[in-house]
Amino acid sequence: MEQVLDRGLHEECGVLGMFGIENARDLMYYGLHALQHRGQEGAGIVTVDADGIMRRIKGMGLVSEVFNSENLKYLEGNMAIGHVRYSTSARGGIENIQPFLFHHHTGDFALVHNGNLVNANEMRIYLEECGSIFQSTSDSEILAHLIKKEHSGPIQVHGIMEALNKLEGAFAFLIMTKDRIYCCRDRYGLRPLSIGKLGDGYVISSETCAFEVTGAKFYRDVEPGEVLVIDSGGIYSYSYSAHRNHYMCAMEYIYFARPDSDIEGCNVHAFRKESGRLLYKEAPADADIVIGVPDSSISAAIGYSEASGIPYEMGLIKNKYVGRTFIQPSQELREKGVRMKLSAVSTIVKGKRVVLIDDSIVRGTTSRYIVRLLREAGAAEVHVRIASPQMTDPCFYGVDTSSYEELISKQHSAEEIREIIGADSLHFLSTDALYRAARRSELCIACFTGKYPTKLYSALEAAKRGARR
Numbered sequence: 001m002e003q004v005l006d007r008g009l010h011e012e013c014g015v016l017g018m019f020g021i022e023n024a025r026d027l028m029y030y031g032l033h034a035l036q037h038r039g040q041e042g043a044g045i046v047t048v049d050a051d052g053i054m055r056r057i058k059g060m061g062l063v064s065e066v067f068n069s070e071n072l073k074y075l076e077g078n079m080a081i082g083h084v085r086y087s088t089s090a091r092g093g094i095e096n097i098q099p100f101l102f103h104h105h106t107g108d109f110a111l112v113h114n115g116n117l118v119n120a121n122e123m124r125i126y127l128e129e130c131g132s133i134f135q136s137t138s139d140s141e142i143l144a145h146l147i148k149k150e151h152s153g154p155i156q157v158h159g160i161m162e163a164l165n166k167l168e169g170a171f172a173f174l175i176m177t178k179d180r181i182y183c184c185r186d187r188y189g190l191r192p193l194s195i196g197k198l199g200d201g202y203v204i205s206s207e208t209c210a211f212e213v214t215g216a217k218f219y220r221d222v223e224p225g226e227v228l229v230i231d232s233g234g235i236y237s238y239s240y241s242a243h244r245n246h247y248m249c250a251m252e253y254i255y256f257a258r259p260d261s262d263i264e265g266c267n268v269h270a271f272r273k274e275s276g277r278l279l280y281k282e283a284p285a286d287a288d289i290v291i292g293v294p295d296s297s298i299s300a301a302i303g304y305s306e307a308s309g310i311p312y313e314m315g316l317i318k319n320k321y322v323g324r325t326f327i328q329p330s331q332e333l334r335e336k337g338v339r340m341k342l343s344a345v346s347t348i349v350k351g352k353r354v355v356l357i358d359d360s361i362v363r364g365t366t367s368r369y370i371v372r373l374l375r376e377a378g379a380a381e382v383h384v385r386i387a388s389p390q391m392t393d394p395c396f397y398g399v400d401t402s403s404y405e406e407l408i409s410k411q412h413s414a415e416e417i418r419e420i421i422g423a424d425s426l427h428f429l430s431t432d433a434l435y436r437a438a439r440r441s442e443l444c445i446a447c448f449t450g451k452y453p454t455k456l457y458s459a460l461e462a463a464k465r466g467a468r469r
């Protein structure tokens with residue numbers, strides 16, 4: 001849906017790491033491609049060679065724009081970490097593209113991060129008052145300064161654990177030194193991080209879809225509140241917090257992750273299909289065809305179709321060769337991007353009562369546009385079914401879900417939204433159905449309920465003032 005058409009809903013980033021893999025740069029390149037949907041603003045890789053020398057290439061743009069067969073040769077070594085980025089909390093610009101690389105007399109280290117710290121402002125002020133000077137405006141650098149502030153020697157797991165305990169929010173961090181990689185996940189389990197095995201080596205990724213392309217086999221997830229250390233001796237687990245939950249971000253299942261990824265044991269396509277089935281049970285429609293907004297709503301549309309017996313049809317076609325709209329900054333450019341990206345197939349929808357399945361509504365502008373597109377193509381009726389609840393609250397954990405004022409469900413009831421988007425009927429999935437589709441009892445659903453699993457510090461006040469994060 002709005003990854004095709006901008007709805008102001010963007011993932012912050014994806015992280016990838018490799019340990020013990022010959023010429024890690026080659027598989028890093030393909031692995032970052034597999035994570036490209038998590039961020040298109042910039043990409044980077046740092047490698048470590050046998051002498052402990054770290055080399056970095058990073059730049060603005062897509063993975064294919066940042067790297068080429070020539071510059072990749074520079075990245076020597078069997079260990080690497082990499083990143084794809086879409087910025088939310090920090091300004092854009094090359095200084096905020098990761099990995100961050102830190103030079104220190106006790107040993108260089110590199111760091112990548114997915115997520116968002118809710119106490120970033122507080123920690124930054126604290127560290128600056130203690131003498132830290134930041135290279136960037138990104139939250140991610142805070143961990144590096146915390147680690148070095150508390151422990152003056154080479155990086156060790158206990159120093160990392162102490163630093164992680166001071167952070168609040170959502171994160172998956174990879175920290176690479178000359179001989180090991182530390183894989184860290186927040187104690188609430190908000191952001192995913194999985195480990196795959198490839199020969200004697202390891203691949204660490206935000207999403208398991210990167211394992212397929214690199215040939216790795218899923219090994220295990222990094223648990224909430226855990227630091228996994230990977231070195232030549234193997235893999236070691238440390239727990240840095242007694243307080244641990246599995247509040248995985250529901251939007252990973254609903255929208256962000258690739259359908260071929262498994263998140264904490266649940267396949268994303270299977271989740272979406274089940275959410276479509278439950279959506280039919282909760283909000284049946286009398287119609288001739290079911291259509292999904294490509295790409296992320298197709299699985300839910302198939303589920304709705306199977307449960308209802310109403311045939312699924314390709315009534316909307318996406319032009320895959322147009323750049324993603326959400327990297328274009330102005331509303332005018334975004335709307336032009338939408339027009340180029342989607343077409344309604346008149347011969348399929350003409351005279352038909354259509355059920356349109358979409359995964360979420362953020363601002364409502366895209367839904368209104370698609371309903372109009374279907375009507376102009378001749379649809380007799382358009383019944384909109386949304387495979388998630390009404391999004392009423394912003395995210396503070398690394399997903400750019402707009403400010404309170406921009407969220408149409410904060411301002412309007414479902415019936416008012418139906419009228420605004422011009423649909424014949426409109427229904428949203430219940431929060432209960434999300435747990436059932438994921439077959440789990442814990443999830444973060446804060447953007448649908450306003451009940452955040454962490455403290456929010458000054459981030460909530462800023463959002464209420466209307467400041468975009």
Ligand code: SF4
Pocket residue numbers: 190248249250251252394395396397398399401444445446447448
């Ligand atoms: S608030 Fe919403 S988008 Fe943010 S982590 Fe929770 S479920 Fe995901």
